[in-house]
Amino acid sequence: MAKKTKKNDRTYNILFCGIGGQGVLTASEICGWAAMLAGFNVKKSEVHGMAQRGGSVESHLRFGKKVYSPLVPEGDVDYLVSFHKDEHQRLKGFLKSGGTDLVEYLADAEKKLEDTRGLNTFLIGVLSARLDLPQDCWMKAMEKVFKPQYLEQNKKVFLEGRSVAQK
Amino acid sequence: MTTTAKITKKTDRKLLSGNEALAQGAYEAGVISAAAYPGTPSTEILESLVQFPDLDVQWSVNEKVAYEVALGAAVGGVRSLFACKHVGLNVAMDPLMTSSYTGITAGFVVVIADDPGMHSSQNEQDTRWVSIYSKMPLLEPSSPSEAKEFVKEAFKISERFDTPVMVRLTTRISHTKEDVRIQKREAPSQPVFEPNAAKFVMVPGNARKRHLVVEKRLEKLKSFAERSRLNRIEKGDKKLGFITSSVTYNYVKEQYPDASFLKLGFSYPFCDDKIKEFAKSVKKLVVVEELDPFLEEHIKSLCIKAHYKHPSFRCGELRPELVSDVVAGKKKSVKQMPARKPRLCAGCPHLFSFGVIKKLNLFVTGDIGCYTLAAIPPMSTLHTCVCMGAGVTFNEGIRKAKPGQKVVGVVGDSTFVHSGVTGLINAAYNKAKGVIFILDNRTTAMTGGQEHPGTGLTIRKEPTKELDLVALCKACGADNVDVMDPRQREKFEKLVKKRVNEDSLSVIIAKHPCKLIK
Numbered sequence: 001m002a003k004k005t006k007k008n009d010r011t012y013n014i015l016f017c018g019i020g021g022q023g024v025l026t027a028s029e030i031c032g033w034a035a036m037l038a039g040f041n042v043k044k045s046e047v048h049g050m051a052q053r054g055g056s057v058e059s060h061l062r063f064g065k066k067v068y069s070p071l072v073p074e075g076d077v078d079y080l081v082s083f084h085k086d087e088h089q090r091l092k093g094f095l096k097s098g099g100t101d102l103v104e105y106l107a108d109a110e111k112k113l114e115d116t117r118g119l120n121t122f123l124i125g126v127l128s129a130r131l132d133l134p135q136d137c138w139m140k141a142m143e144k145v146f147k148p149q150y151l152e153q154n155k156k157v158f159l160e161g162r163s164v165a166q167k
Numbered sequence: 168m169t170t171t172a173k174i175t176k177k178t179d180r181k182l183l184s185g186n187e188a189l190a191q192g193a194y195e196a197g198v199i200s201a202a203a204y205p206g207t208p209s210t211e212i213l214e215s216l217v218q219f220p221d222l223d224v225q226w227s228v229n230e231k232v233a234y235e236v237a238l239g240a241a242v243g244g245v246r247s248l249f250a251c252k253h254v255g256l257n258v259a260m261d262p263l264m265t266s267s268y269t270g271i272t273a274g275f276v277v278v279i280a281d282d283p284g285m286h287s288s289q290n291e292q293d294t295r296w297v298s299i300y301s302k303m304p305l306l307e308p309s310s311p312s313e314a315k316e317f318v319k320e321a322f323k324i325s326e327r328f329d330t331p332v333m334v335r336l337t338t339r340i341s342h343t344k345e346d347v348r349i350q351k352r353e354a355p356s357q358p359v360f361e362p363n364a365a366k367f368v369m370v371p372g373n374a375r376k377r378h379l380v381v382e383k384r385l386e387k388l389k390s391f392a393e394r395s396r397l398n399r400i401e402k403g404d405k406k407l408g409f410i411t412s413s414v415t416y417n418y419v420k421e422q423y424p425d426a427s428f429l430k431l432g433f434s435y436p437f438c439d440d441k442i443k444e445f446a447k448s449v450k451k452l453v454v455v456e457e458l459d460p461f462l463e464e465h466i467k468s469l470c471i472k473a474h475y476k477h478p479s480f481r482c483g484e485l486r487p488e489l490v491s492d493v494v495a496g497k498k499k500s501v502k503q504m505p506a507r508k509p510r511l512c513a514g515c516p517h518l519f520s521f522g523v524i525k526k527l528n529l530f531v532t533g534d535i536g537c538y539t540l541a542a543i544p545p546m547s548t549l550h551t552c553v554c555m556g557a558g559v560t561f562n563e564g565i566r567k568a569k570p571g572q573k574v575v576g577v578v579g580d581s582t583f584v585h586s587g588v589t590g591l592i593n594a595a596y597n598k599a600k601g602v603i604f605i606l607d608n609r610t611t612a613m614t615g616g617q618e619h620p621g622t623g624l625t626i627r628k629e630p631t632k633e634l635d636l637v638a639l640c641k642a643c644g645a646d647n648v649d650v651m652d653p654r655q656r657e658k659f660e661k662l663v664k665k666r667v668n669e670d671s672l673s674v675i676i677a678k679h680p681c682k683l684i685k
Contacts, residue, residue: 070340
């Protein structure tokens with residue numbers, strides 16, 4: 001199988017997982033916008049419908065010069081962003097060998113966050129430290145996704161997550 | 168690491184789902200009217216269209232009604248769109264079949280979203296077969312960008328060949344987001360509707376002549392499909408060639424970027440000559456498709472030697488990691504751990520209704536909605552679920568088979584209006600007794616909270632005539648119609664006990680708004 005090897009042609013594969021109501025889809029939405037604003041072809045796939053009823057929620061996000069499949073094949077995930085330990089357990093097999101598992105930051109988020117609703121933004125901040133997208137794109141992405149009254153608080157939480165991961 | 172891609176001009180690109188992109192495409196194509204009933208994964212098509220100013224967009228009572236409203240608009244002379252999920256199309260099949268005969272005046276596009284893997288559906292039907300059955304052309308985009316482009320093409324094909332055109336999405340197209348280019352709206356076409364009984368009055372004498380027209384139209388569409396740029400040959404390695412369509416194309420293309428491809432976008436009528444030409448040009452030909460052997464059976468009929476998926480792949484989603492097994496002719500193997508199941512939300516009013524029903528040990532005929540989740544343990548209080556409206560009608564049938572058994576039916580408010588009401592009339596007319604619960608949570612909850620006639624608001628949240636459910640149920644012939652908040656546990660239980668033990672036809676409207684609507 002001739003997979004893309006050239007550095008410029010690299011496709012980034014990110015899997016977000018959690019349960020309904022945790023903001024998984026909002027997190028992948030922000031990341032999708034950030035990648036798009038940075039000029040990449042973006043594909044993001046998820047299943048709606050049952051998301052608000054406590055079921056598993058997973059969102060596949062891929063970006064690169066040209067992305068075909070909206071789903072990350074099992075074993076090809078570069079970054080696994082877990083919002084829930086059980087879901088991490090269920091989907092960790094999707095990580096490629098040498099892929100980045102961000103599950104350790106779940107405990108950090110729980111310690112640092114006053115309001116658990118900030119979990120998605122915190123984890124996006126963590127992820128942003130590992131991805132090579134300009135910070136400006138992340139900020140603009142959040143402006144696209146959050147209502148104005150929630151924007152400043154979310155930017156703060158994002159930067160908190162980002163700084164934790166940069167340490 | 169460095170970022171190499173250029174900063175995108177933000178004005179002309181948006182991150183859109185397949186449903187949003189399709190709505191954008193319809194808008195750009197000058198659509199004027201659109202109608203649908205909500206259903207996952209197609210709901211957001213109408214929710215996106217309503218964001219555009221000046222369009223005539225409606226939630227209809229059910230898919231049959233939506234189809235007829237939208238078809239009427241197209242016959243009347245404006246570009247029009249109908250959208251549904253796969254099982255919704257079944258409800259609209261009656262007008263659909265004959266609309267193939269009448270044709271249209273202005274473009275008419277029928278959008279269907281299939282749900283391989285049944286993420287939120289009661290069956291896994293492959294609606295591509297409907298194109299053969301109804302003799303309508305079928306387009307299959309593979310991505311959000313293509314959904315936008317194909318719907319524009321669909322309007323053109325519709326007007327050129329005087330036919331409704333089917334555009335089929337799947338969950339992985341509807342709910343995939345992609346960066347999509349935004350373009351300007353074309354001036355809507357405004358052909359003039361002329362009364363033409365031979366074309367629009369489908370009595371036998373006229374319909375016989377129209378059937379001949381339909382058959383001729385299929386021939387013309389077939390030769391158009393041969394030339395259509397939507398059926399694209401991508402020349403690559405001659406040793407390996409794929410015939411594929413829909414989102415599957417993307418999975419295969421990524422796994423085998425160097426192979427040759429015949430990517431079908433105009434899937435029906437089949438482009439036989441192009442298929443034969445492509446088959447000849449490659450050494451090993453593999454047909455890859457999700458769900459039914461739709462392409463397979465036709466390609467086999469052309470006596471072309473090809474490799475097909477193992478029949479085990481007819482069930483469930485085709486995921487990218489499975490493609491190499493399909494190519495190798497292997498059986499489907501899925502190792503993934505089961506996902507966490509959804510459940511009724513904490514504080515959901517349905518929990519109170521089912522709490523009482525469970526306590527009284529009743530047999531419950533169910534319906535389609537959040538309340539279907541009451542079938543899952545530990546609640547385990549719902550015993551059947553087939554289709555929209557069957558909570559009412561199934562109830563009548565079970566009673567006939569099981570005299571003496573205490574049977575009740577449950578149906579949601581939106582679902583009752585969709586197709587429960589006819590069942591209630593039928594029950595009254597045929598002297599059936601028993602209790603039907605309308606679990607009235609003031610919204611179409613399962614699909615994300617859409618308005619319906621019972622909420623008194625339109626898709627634009629404008630006030631409108633609110634359907635009086637009590638008067639309606641009485642008019643249908645119910646002997647008793649009670650309205651009560653199921654959270655008044657003792658009172659509610661007392662009422663249910665009383666009605667269940669009566670020899671009459673009763674409707675209990677358990678009324679309390681969904682926790683998720685504000």
